[in-house]
Amino acid sequence: MEQLNIAYLIDSLGNPNAGTEGQFIKLVQGMSQRGHQVKVYALRQSDYLTSGELGVEVEFLDVTRMASPKALWKMFCLGRRLRAQNTQLVQTFFNDASVIAPFFLKWAGCRVMISRRDMGFWYSANLLKLLRWNRRWVDAAVVNSKAVGEQTALAEHIPAERVHVIYNGYAPPAETQSDVELPAGPVIGIVANIRPIKRMQDAVAALGALCGEFPDLQLVIVGGGDPAELQSQAEQLGVAKLLHCVGGQSAPQDYIRRFDIALLCSESEGFSNAIIEYLQWGKPVVCSRTGGNPEIIEHGKNGYLYDVGDVDALVEHLRKLLADHEGYKKMSQYALSSVASRFSMSQMLGNHELLYRQLLTVEDK
Secondary structure (H helix, E strand, O other): OOOOEEEEEEOOOOOOOOHHHHHHHHHHHHHHHOOOEEEEEEOOOOHHHHHOOOOOEEEEOOOOOOOOHHHHHHHHHHHHHHHHOOOOEEEEEOHHHHHHOHHHHHHOOOEEEEEEOOOOOOOOHHHHHHHHHHHHHOOEEEEOOHHHHHHHHHHHOOOHHHEEEOOOOEOOOOOOOOOOOOOOOOEEEEEOOOOHHHOHHHHHHHHHHHOOOOOOOEEEEEOOOOOHHHHHHHHHHOOHHHEEEEEOOOOOHHHHOOOOEEEEOOOOOOOOHHHHHHHHOOOOEEEEOOOOHHHHOOEOOOEEEEOOOOHHHHHHHHHHHHHOHHHHHHHHHHHHHHHHHHOEHHHHHHHHHHHHHHHHHOOOO
């Protein structure tokens, strides 16, 4: 197959273990390993990018303020270089790059792709005006779920035929032998940072509703953030000893393997990496019916879906899993098979490569 000349334009890259950052790293390294010519341009430096760990060439553009003559000049210079280097494709990641760059990338003669991986919480009225102007220079919007794609098309006025869903790719989970100290009893677990959008108060309320039937039930929250409000709520409900907020962990899988049921109560999700990790460990998932969650969870097969904020439904689904041992086993087995067949690394890389080649065969109108 013909080698492609691909550039990736990003804002920066801070935490390589975060969801979007991790997927970007896998994509860039995967394209390089498949024999394509790959280069990354970053608006700003970061410790990870300067360390060389990414394994491909990185050039820093020194752009700190988007609305500045310097930023526009830097984009013009980038476009001129891309044209001279005969770069065929440019895909942006993160938000700033997709706001400032599309016109200059198209002027350089490149096929231009933007990436969208959330439900648009960062949109503002002024940004949307600019993004809607940008759409004429965008050949494709790559999204990680149908829900994100629908939101992107609606908000940014991008034609639906230019929106392409490519689900995240995941390697099989690494085996872990680490044991974490948790009290005996069934464990409901969440891996997410403590933020209002995650609605963790619903999980604590469910714990309070179920503790009478299942007095040794434990709720474990793995993620950074201030747990004070959750702990106060648990004290009021009489379940403070059953709630364990263990903070951010470098190896959350050590906790996931101890979960019996995995939970996500969010108001909004683009595509949840946590849900995939839960399924990879064979954990039935109970999660809110929002964003891309219904594209991962098949209700009644590998988990249960409930409407955002419906604590009664959340409690009922948890009760069913805690009480029905045979049903739990079937759901656990299906959890493993469902994620392995749909969200592999090779499938994610292959779908990107296929899209890149398709874009190069389309004539500009």
